[in-house]
Amino acid sequence: MLAKRIIPCLDVKDGRVVKGMNFTGLRDISDPVELARYYNDSGADELVFYDITASAEGRKLFADILRRTASEVFIPLTVGGGINTVDDFDRVLKCGADKVSVNSGAIANPSLIGEAAKKYGDQCVVLSIDAKRVGGRFRVFAKGGREDTGLDALEWAERGVGDGAGEIVLNSIDTDGVKQGFDLEMLDALAARVSVPIIASGGAGNMEHFAELFQHPGIDAGLAASIFHSRQVDIKELKRYLREKGVEMRL
Amino acid sequence: MTAIIDYGVGNLFSLACSFKAIGAETEITRDPARIEAAERVILPGVGAFGDAMEKLRATGLIPVLKREAGRKPFLGICLGMQLLFDQSEEYGLHDGLGLIPGRVCDLRADLSDKSLKVPHMGWNSLEFVRDDPLFKYVGNGEYAYYVHSFYAKDCAENTLAVSRYGNVAVTGAVSRGNVYGTQFHPEKSGDAGLRLLRAFVEL
Numbered sequence: 262m263l264a265k266r267i268i269p270c271l272d273v274k275d276g277r278v279v280k281g282m283n284f285t286g287l288r289d290i291s292d293p294v295e296l297a298r299y300y301n302d303s304g305a306d307e308l309v310f311y312d313i314t315a316s317a318e319g320r321k322l323f324a325d326i327l328r329r330t331a332s333e334v335f336i337p338l339t340v341g342g343g344i345n346t347v348d349d350f351d352r353v354l355k356c357g358a359d360k361v362s363v364n365s366g367a368i369a370n371p372s373l374i375g376e377a378a379k380k381y382g383d384q385c386v387v388l389s390i391d392a393k394r395v396g397g398r399f400r401v402f403a404k405g406g407r408e409d410t411g412l413d414a415l416e417w418a419e420r421g422v423g424d425g426a427g428e429i430v431l432n433s434i435d436t437d438g439v440k441q442g443f444d445l446e447m448l449d450a451l452a453a454r455v456s457v458p459i460i461a462s463g464g465a466g467n468m469e470h471f472a473e474l475f476q477h478p479g480i481d482a483g484l485a486a487s488i489f490h491s492r493q494v495d496i497k498e499l500k501r502y503l504r505e506k507g508v509e510m511r512l
Numbered sequence: 513m514t515a516i517i518d519y520g521v522g523n524l525f526s527l528a529c530s531f532k533a534i535g536a537e538t539e540i541t542r543d544p545a546r547i548e549a550a551e552r553v554i555l556p557g558v559g560a561f562g563d564a565m566e567k568l569r570a571t572g573l574i575p576v577l578k579r580e581a582g583r584k585p586f587l588g589i590c591l592g593m594q595l596l597f598d599q600s601e602e603y604g605l606h607d608g609l610g611l612i613p614g615r616v617c618d619l620r621a622d623l624s625d626k627s628l629k630v631p632h633m634g635w636n637s638l639e640f641v642r643d644d645p646l647f648k649y650v651g652n653g654e655y656a657y658y659v660h661s662f663y664a665k666d667c668a669e670n671t672l673a674v675s676r677y678g679n680v681a682v683t684g685a686v687s688r689g690n691v692y693g694t695q696f697h698p699e700k701s702g703d704a705g706l707r708l709l710r711a712f713v714e715l
Contacts, residue, residue, distance in 0.1 A: 262676055264635040264655060301702065306635055332529040336702050337657060357525045359700065382559050384631055384659045427631065458633050478627075481634065511635040511655035 264511045265475050265503070266306035266482035267496055268460060269489040271296060273342075274313045276322035278490070294329045300489070301334045303496040306511060308334065309362070309430075309484060312342035324356050331357020341389055345369065350377050354385070362387040362430060365403045367421065368410055378425025387460075388426035390414055392447060393434035399447055406434045414447075415454050422455045429455060430484060432462040440466025443474045443483065452479025460484050468494055468502050475508045514538045514713065515550035519571045521591070522558035530699035534706055536713045544576045552584050552713065553577070557591030561600040561616060561662070564591055565608065574609065581611050585715040586691045593686065593693030594664060602662050612688045614667030619660070625678045631661045636675035636696075638684055644672050645715055646685065646692060649707035656684065656696035656704065663695060 340353040341362030392414035399414035433444030458481040465485040504510040600616035635655040664683040674681040698705035
C-alpha cells in the first residue's frame with residue numbers, strides 16, 4: 262500500500278534555517294544540514310527546502326547546503342524559492358534536488374511549468390500555490406502571499422497540471438499560522454479538480470490535524486514547518502499515532 | 513569499482529552519493545573499457561523509455577552492456593530497470609535490452625480504481641515473492657520510494673518483490689542471473705535503500 266507522507270519544510274536564509282527554535286539535542290539548531298539529518302532519522306518521508314535568500318552569496322551558500330544534504334540524506338528532496346527559469350531548475354537539480362517547486366515564477370511566466378516538465382519530466386515539477394478566500398472563491402496570491410493575482414486557484418492548479426506539474430502543494434493562507442487544522446474545504450475542492458498528488462500545507466497545530474487530513478483520500482501528504490521545528494509535534498511519534506489510527510505510514 | 517552508466521539521462525549526483533555513503537567506490541562513465549573493468553554496473557534512468565533507448569543507442573554501449581550483464585552484477589534502477597525488458601509501450605512500441613523477458617505497460621490502463629493517481633509516487637511497502645541475496649539486509653514489508661507511470665509485467669518468473677497499488681501488483685524488483693532491476697529508487701529510499709545497495713555491492 263502506498264503510504265501517506267509527512268514532510269517538514271525548512272526555510273533557509275543566508276545558509277541558516279529561519280524559524281528553527283526550541284531544539285534540544287542538536288549542536289546547531291539552525292544548520293539546515295543537521296536539521297535535515299535529524300528529520301531523516303525521525304522518519305520524515307521527504308524534505309522541502311525553501312530558499313528565501315535574496316543575495317548572490319546566499320544563493321551560493323544554499324547550493325552548498327543542498328549538496329551537503331543530498332550527500333548524506335537519502336530521501337526525496339524538493340527545492341523551492343526563487344525558481345523563475347529553466348536554468349534555475351538546472352541549478353538546484355545539479356546540487357541534488359529531486360523535485361523543484363515553482364510558485365511566483367510560474368505566475369509571472371506560466372510557460373515555465375511546461376518547459377521544465379518537458380526537460381526534466383512531470384515528476385520533477387511541483388506547483389506550489391498560496392491561496393486565500395476572496396469573495397467566496399479561492400484566489401492565488403503571489404510574492405509570499407502578499408499580492409492578489411486575481412487568478413482562481415482551482416483553475417490555476419488545473420492549468421498547471423495540464424502543462425505538466427506532477428504534484429501540487431496547496432498552502433492555505435487562511436489557515437496558515439492559525440494552527441487550527443488544515444484547510445480541508447479548500448483541499449477537497451482541489452482534489453476534485455486534479456489527479457496528481459496533493460500536499461497539504463498551512464494550519465497543522467497538532468497530531469489530530471494530520472489524522473483529520475488523511476481521512477480525506479484525495480490528500481497524499483501533509484507539510485508543516487514550525488510545529489516540527491519547535492517539536493510541538495515529533496515526526497516519529499506522529500507517524501506511529503497515525504498508523505494506530507489506520508493511516509498507511511512508513512515507520 | 514561500480515560503474516554508473518552515463519548516457520545523458522537523469523541526475524546521477526544522489527546515486528553516486530548513496531554508494532559513497534555505504535563506502536563503495538563508483539565511477540560515472542560511458543567508457544567501454546571502464547565498464548569492462550568495473551566489478552558491477554548500474555544502469556540509471558529517468559524520463560521516457562523511447563528517448564532513453566535512443567540515447568543509450570547513441571553511446572554505442574548497448575553491446576557492451578549486454579555482454580557485461582552476463583559477467584557481473586548489473587542493476588537497472590527505475591527507467592533503467594524498465595530498459596532491461598523486451599519491450600515498452602510508452603509513447604509507441606519500443607524495444608528494450610531484452611535481458612529479462614517481459615514488457616513495460618501503462619499503469620493507469622490496468623488500475624480498476626480510476627481515482628488512483630498516476631504517477632505512482634511515494635513510499636510503498638515491498639512484498640517479497642522470492643528470497644534473494646539482494647534482500648539480505650532488507651525486511652519484507654519495508655518501504656521503498658517509487659515515481660513512475662509505466663510498470664513491468666508478464667515477468668512473474670523473474671520477479672523478486674511487488675508493491676500493491678489498487679488492484680495492481682507493481683513489479684518492484686526483478687532478477688535473472690546477474691541482472692537485477694528495481695522500479696523504486698534505492699538511492700532515495702532512506703536507510704532501507706542504502707541497505708539494499710550494500711547487499712548489491714556484496715553480490
